[in-house]
Amino acid sequence: MTVPLCTLDDGAWVSVNNSRVVGAGDLWLLADHDVCDCEKADFLVEAFAEVGADGRHVETRAAGRCIACGTEGVTDWLPVGRIREGTLRPVAFESLHTG
Ligand SMILES: [Zn+2]
Incomplete structure (x- = not known):
């Protein structure tokens, strides 16, 4: 089953199956x-540069900046959720990228 993935509003949103599931403005704690x-x-996520799917995991490269030091950049591919029954089950950002 293929689920349509795209970004909307100049990368402000990740859209899965025509619904907006992840938005810019989130704060991700990145450990690696x-x-x-x-x-x-x-x-601080300011836009989503790319979105894709690896099997049932939806991944994105996010553009933004580290609010601790101010450096701007684009992340490597990070999972944002899993596709289940045609909808995205988002991951918990606070815990996912730590450790
Ligand atoms: Zn930093």
Whole structure:
């Protein structure tokens, strides 16, 4: 089953199956990243550069900045949720990218 994925509003939203599921403005705590030199980046998502699916996992590359040091960048591919029965079950951003 193929679920349509795209970004909307110049990357402000990730759309799955024509519904907006993940929006810019979220704060992601990134533990394993190349955005800046912080051990853990407090990454403010400003836009989604790319979105794709790896099997049933939806992944995105997010553009934004680390609010701790101010460095701007684009993340590597990060999972934002799983496709189940045609809809996205979002992951918990606060816990996913840590550790
Ligand atoms: Zn930083």
